[in-house]
Amino acid sequence: MDNILELKNINKIYGNGEFKTQVLYDVNLNIEKGSFNSIIGESGSGKSTLLNIIGTLDKPTSGEVHINNIRTDSMKRAELADLRNQTLGFIFQFHYLLPEFTAFENILIPYLMKNSKPSKEIVERANELIELVGLTKVKNNLATKMSGGQQQRTAIARALINNPAIILADEPTGNLDSDTTEKIYTLLRKVNESFGTTFIIITHDRRIAEKADRNIEIKDGRINIDILR
Amino acid sequence: MLLPFKIALRFLKSSKGQTILITLGIAIGVSVQLFIGLLIQGLQASLVDKTVGSTSHITISSAETDKNIDNYADIIQTVSAIDGIKVASASLDKTAFIVVEGAEGQNDSSEYILVRGLTLDKADTIYKFSDSFIDKSTMNMPSLPNEVIVGKEFSETLGYTVGNQFEISIATRDSYKTETVTITGIFDLKVSSLNKTWVVSDINTVQDLFDTGTIASTIEIQLLDVFASDTILPEVTAALPPASLLRAVDWKAQNESLLSGLNGQTISSLMIQVFVVISVVLSIASVLIISVIQRQKQIGILKAMGIKDGMSSIIFLTQGFLLGLMGAIVGLLLGILLIVAFTTFALNPDGTPLIPMKLDPGFIALSGAIAITASTLASLLPAAKSKNLNPIEVIRNG
Numbered sequence: 364m365d366n367i368l369e370l371k372n373i374n375k376i377y378g379n380g381e382f383k384t385q386v387l388y389d390v391n392l393n394i395e396k397g398s399f400n401s402i403i404g405e406s407g408s409g410k411s412t413l414l415n416i417i418g419t420l421d422k423p424t425s426g427e428v429h430i431n432n433i434r435t436d437s438m439k440r441a442e443l444a445d446l447r448n449q450t451l452g453f454i455f456q457f458h459y460l461l462p463e464f465t466a467f468e469n470i471l472i473p474y475l476m477k478n479s480k481p482s483k484e485i486v487e488r489a490n491e492l493i494e495l496v497g498l499t500k501v502k503n504n505l506a507t508k509m510s511g512g513q514q515q516r517t518a519i520a521r522a523l524i525n526n527p528a529i530i531l532a533d534e535p536t537g538n539l540d541s542d543t544t545e546k547i548y549t550l551l552r553k554v555n556e557s558f559g560t561t562f563i564i565i566t567h568d569r570r571i572a573e574k575a576d577r578n579i580e581i582k583d584g585r586i587n588i589d590i591l592r
Numbered sequence: 593m594l595l596p597f598k599i600a601l602r603f604l605k606s607s608k609g610q611t612i613l614i615t616l617g618i619a620i621g622v623s624v625q626l627f628i629g630l631l632i633q634g635l636q637a638s639l640v641d642k643t644v645g646s647t648s649h650i651t652i653s654s655a656e657t658d659k660n661i662d663n664y665a666d667i668i669q670t671v672s673a674i675d676g677i678k679v680a681s682a683s684l685d686k687t688a689f690i691v692v693e694g695a696e697g698q699n700d701s702s703e704y705i706l707v708r709g710l711t712l713d714k715a716d717t718i719y720k721f722s723d724s725f726i727d728k729s730t731m732n733m734p735s736l737p738n739e740v741i742v743g744k745e746f747s748e749t750l751g752y753t754v755g756n757q758f759e760i761s762i763a764t765r766d767s768y769k770t771e772t773v774t775i776t777g778i779f780d781l782k783v784s785s786l787n788k789t790w791v792v793s794d795i796n797t798v799q800d801l802f803d804t805g806t807i808a809s810t811i812e813i814q815l816l817d818v819f820a821s822d823t824i825l826p827e828v829t830a831a832l833p834p835a836s837l838l839r840a841v842d843w844k845a846q847n848e849s850l851l852s853g854l855n856g857q858t859i860s861s862l863m864i865q866v867f868v869v870i871s872v873v874l875s876i877a878s879v880l881i882i883s884v885i886q887r888q889k890q891i892g893i894l895k896a897m898g899i900k901d902g903m904s905s906i907i908f909l910t911q912g913f914l915l916g917l918m919g920a921i922v923g924l925l926l927g928i929l930l931i932v933a934f935t936t937f938a939l940n941p942d943g944t945p946l947i948p949m950k951l952d953p954g955f956i957a958l959s960g961a962i963a964i965t966a967s968t969l970a971s972l973l974p975a976a977k978s979k980n981l982n983p984i985e986v987i988r989n990g
Contacts, residue, residue, distance in 0.1 A: 411988070415984060415987060415988070418896070420896055420983050420984045420987055421984050421988075440901060441900055441901070444895070444898045444899065444900050444901070445898060446898075447896065447897065447898040448897060448898025448899075449898070453893075453896050453897065455893075455987065459889055459890075459892070459893035459896075461599070461602075461890050461893070461894075462606070462890075463599075463602035463603060463605070463606040463890075464602060472595070472894070472897065473897045473898065475594070475595040475598075476595055476894075476897065476898055476899050476900075476903070479594045479595075480594070521897075
């Protein structure tokens with residue numbers, strides 16, 4: 364299958380002079396389109412930095428990032444904003460919903476960055492996503508008036524609204540109980556299967572990692588283990 | 593691209609307390625600025641009116657001392673045709689004496705008076721004698737020869753009242769004579785020296801009393817707008833007979849200290865207004881900068897989701913604009929209320945406002961526009977902060 368993402372010799376060094384810290388060492392990684400990948404590793408191993416570089420939120424000190432065969436590490440800020448809006452979906456441990464907006468409105472925000480008014484189709488799609496993540500009852504609640512699991516599911520629906528090719532998730536269930544965690548992963552897997560969306564998920568949870576197609580373990584800034592299941 | 597406006601509105605709505613406080617802050621600034629501005633405007637207008645409202649604005653006289661104007665009727669006709677002139681009136685001023693009987697055992701004394709012969713109907717527009725009669729029902733302007741009106745202090749000192757006659761001693765070119773005049777009215781011009789020395793009559797009476805023939809000593813002109821004298825004075829000068837030794841002088845030349853006083857007041861009023869606006873700008877800027885920090889997470893996630901830097905700064909510019917707009921509306925209402933209250937409750941003993949203020953729509957609109965512009969400008973700094981915010985800072989630090 365085609366690679367949707369290619370990382371070539373990625374190095375990341377923070378600071379300068381005597382206080383340099385190298386976080387990533389010559390990381391090479393290809394991710395296949397439509398695959399469901401997990402990244403595991405101890406804290407401080409560099410896995411979040413790697414995910415942020417993939418998500419174009421951070422830049423590598425050296426090396427190349429290609430998304431859909433387009434090199435992103437040399438793009439301008441405005442181009443990157445467009446790329447993130449159209450191609451990438453983010454799910455963070457701290458869901459980062461806008462507390463001033465309802466669940467439904469939060470889900471539409473990525474769409475409204477490029478369009479002034481939601482079309483009929485997109486409202487329909489938003490409602491479908493809300494149903495998919497099981498939030499129909501609370502869709503008009505303010506973000507602050509929902510439980511942690513509901514907020515995270517809203518964030519998932521929001522990440523999906525522009526139908527991105529890749530979803531990047533950094534411990535999306537890190538602060539949720541195990542029942543909810545289980546449900547969220549089932550949901551992500553369902554999205555992966557029905558929309559063909561590529562997933563790259565950082566997780567601490569071995570049980571979750573075992574459900575992925577591919578496990579990548581990062582240790583001290585290098586890929587330690589890379590297993591296809 | 594309505595999203596930034598929508599987000600700005602939600603941000604303002606969700607932190608109601610902050611929004612109300614800053615709106616009130618702007619409103620108070622705007623109302624103070626409006627009040628001070630209109631107060632000083634009103635003060636100056638009333639000061640100018642009190643000082644020169646009842647005097648000649650442009651005075652034509654001979655450039656040589658003790659020379660008169662012979663053809664005054666022609667000149668009045670010519671200058672009256674100039675735009676912006678309310679009235680032009682001839683005046684013949686002569687000094688004379690009256691004899692005051694001394695109390696028992698004391699000598700008689702003589703008092704100096706200024707006999708002013710005026711074109712009464714026109715001069716009344718300038719000096720408003722008939723409005724300043726101390727008893728309007730019994731007093732009239734002179735209509736017959738040898739009738740005069742006198743000032744309040746004059747009548748009080750000498751114990752004269754309407755209908756009384758008195759003698760004035762006149763020194764003409766080659767003789768000395770005494771004439772009797774009748775008082776038809778007593779005026780109070782609110783200036784003690786005028787009230788004490790002016791004896792006002794028709795110009796013909798004075799010409800007869802002093803045997804001068806048909807002459808005037810000055811032509812007094814009042815303008816519709818006192819501050820238009822700069823442009824009208826040259827026209828009046830140009831209308832004077834060529835070769836004559838007449839010259840025209842405006843009130844500004846005679847009131848330099850008043851003008852410099854007014855200028856000083858204008859500058860200090862402007863200073864106060866400018867500093868009020870600056871303090872409004874600073875308070876908006878500081879509140880919005882704090883708001884950017886408070887919303888750092890939201891801005892960061894919006895940027896991660898692909899909001900453009902420009903849009904993220906529009907969020908804060910919009911907030912500044914909306915705060916300015918609300919502050920201006922509340923502030924202008926507050927200011928107008930303050931002015932209405934001030935002119936209604938701060939009164940002179942006679943019931944007229946202490947300082948007559950006019951609700952100048954132009955100035956009110958300007959105040960509002962300044963507030964809105966200043967608030968929007970104040971949000972430039974927070975907008976730049978939002979524009980430059982890098983999402984990774986927020987994501988990495990949770």
